[in-house]
Amino acid sequence: MTHTHDQALRSSGLRVTKPRLAVLDAIGSRPHADTNGVLAAVRVELPAVSHQAVYDCLNALTEAGMLRRIQPAGSVARYELRVGDNHHHVVCRTCGAVADVDCSVGDAPCLTASEHHGFEIDEAEVVYWGTCPDCSTA
Amino acid sequence: MTHTHDQALRSSGLRVTKPRLAVLDAIGSRPHADTNGVLAAVRVELPAVSHQAVYDCLNALTEAGMLRRIQPAGSVARYELRVGDNHHHVVCRTCGAVADVDCSVGDAPCLTASEHHGFEIDEAEVVYWGTCPDCSTA
DNA sequence: GCGTTTTCTTGAATGAGTCAAGTAAGGACG
DNA sequence: CGTCCTTACTTGACTCATTCAAGAAAACGC
Known part of the structure; x- marks a missing residue:
């Protein structure tokens, strides 16, 4: 290690x-x-x-x-730790807990913005917002 | 107005x-x-x-x-201003400029996380990172 | 080992954002 | 239109993540 x-x-x-x-x-x-x-x-x-x-x-x-x-x-x-798997995150609106989720649409489509205003895009970051199991029950 | x-x-x-x-x-x-x-x-x-x-x-x-x-x-x-069009943002890593981009994969797919760990997801936020035209040339 | 460069320690500063107590303004109702 | 209750604003202090700066210590090529 x-x-x-x-x-x-x-x-x-x-x-x-x-x-x-x-x-x-x-x-x-x-x-x-x-x-x-x-x-x-x-x-x-x-x-x-x-x-x-x-x-x-x-x-x-x-x-x-x-x-x-x-x-x-x-x-x-x-x-x-940065790993090469292009995963994203779910964040709980209530307690701020973070969990990993795999990229839902594969690697390539994530980098495709339809209209990029001349920006050179090198990464797409996805954050899913919601409520974690613990905060749902409470 | x-x-x-x-x-x-x-x-x-x-x-x-x-x-x-x-x-x-x-x-x-x-x-x-x-x-x-x-x-x-x-x-x-x-x-x-x-x-x-x-x-x-x-x-x-x-x-x-x-x-x-x-x-x-x-x-x-x-x-x-919140508008109903589910657009996302490009952010310049150098100067922090923000621009709008339309959702690249439509509305529904954005909310589909493959493995959600029991979270109830209500929104998917996408941030594209890159370099804006001004910072590219400089 | 020696010397140069990078990194760590110490201590202070910055700045976005929040908290709290009192005053002012909105608007329902008569 | 005026009163009263509630919500919003003012003032001023405060928190806390993060950064800055200067000097001491550790890494590592030679």
């Missing part, structure tokens, strides 16, 4: 540091964690990390393409 | 006030404006409105379904 992340960091041209490995581990085991959750998880291993270090790691790893940042309206930033 | 908004407010059970009419006018003429932009536009007509009043109006109107709030990752909240 750690060794895998180790290599991934090197091949992205990033230095291998304890905070970065801990951040990757934290997000691997808690997908959709927010910055505070990551910070808490990282501090289990490394009690002395600063919050700034975690912000820096999250930004560096996101920029390098190893993490994906998701930020539904009204929510703080959340992170997940 | 004002008269139309007047009736729309009444039929949503909201009182008709100057700040609300001004907010609706502002967003009608500047789609995708953020809160500060709305505040500035409103103060052209009503120099004395408080920022809190604008926040309250935006929340009330959004809750009543007259406005749609859009908030792409890394951006502050933006608003547009």
Whole structure:
């Protein structure tokens, strides 16, 4: 695990540091964690990390393409390991819970906007809004 | 214009006030404006409105379904008049510009998530990420 | 090891958005 | 038209995620 992340960091041209490995581990085991959750998880291993270090790691790893940042309206930033499967997210309007869903229409159609106003589009992000099972029953 | 908004407010059970009419006018003429932009536009007509009043109006109107709030990752909240056409947005990664795009796959398919984890889904939001014409050339 | 570069620590600042208490305005009803 | 109750607005303080800045520490090529 750690060794895998180790290599991934090197091949992205990033230095291998304890905070970065801990951040990757934290997000691997808690997908959709927010910055505070990551910070808490990282501090289990490394009690002395600063919050700034975690912000820096999250930004560096996101920029390098190893993490994906998701930020539904009204929510703080959340992170997940970037995987190549083009999945999307369902968000609960009540409690903010996030779950993964596969792309409903395949990969290619998602990138096809009918009228793109001259924009060069490189990604289509889909967020499904609704109510999670727990909030439905309550 | 004002008269139309007047009736729309009444039929949503909201009182008709100057700040609300001004907010609706502002967003009608500047789609995708953020809160500060709305505040500035409103103060052209009503120099004395408080920022809190604008926040309250935006929340009330959004809750009543007259406005749609859009908030792409890394951006502050933006608003547009809610129209029934299920359109989506392209966002420029560089400058944050927002433009409308029609739904590429029609209305119904957008709401079909293949595996919904028990969520009751009521809306699908699509954000296309890319680079706007201005930022492409620069 | 040595030195350079990147990353982390520390501490303060920014800014969108919210909270709370009191005043003002909307509008139903007489 | 005037009264009264309710909803909306004003004022001002506050929260909290995120960023900025300067110096210390760690990574890693040589």
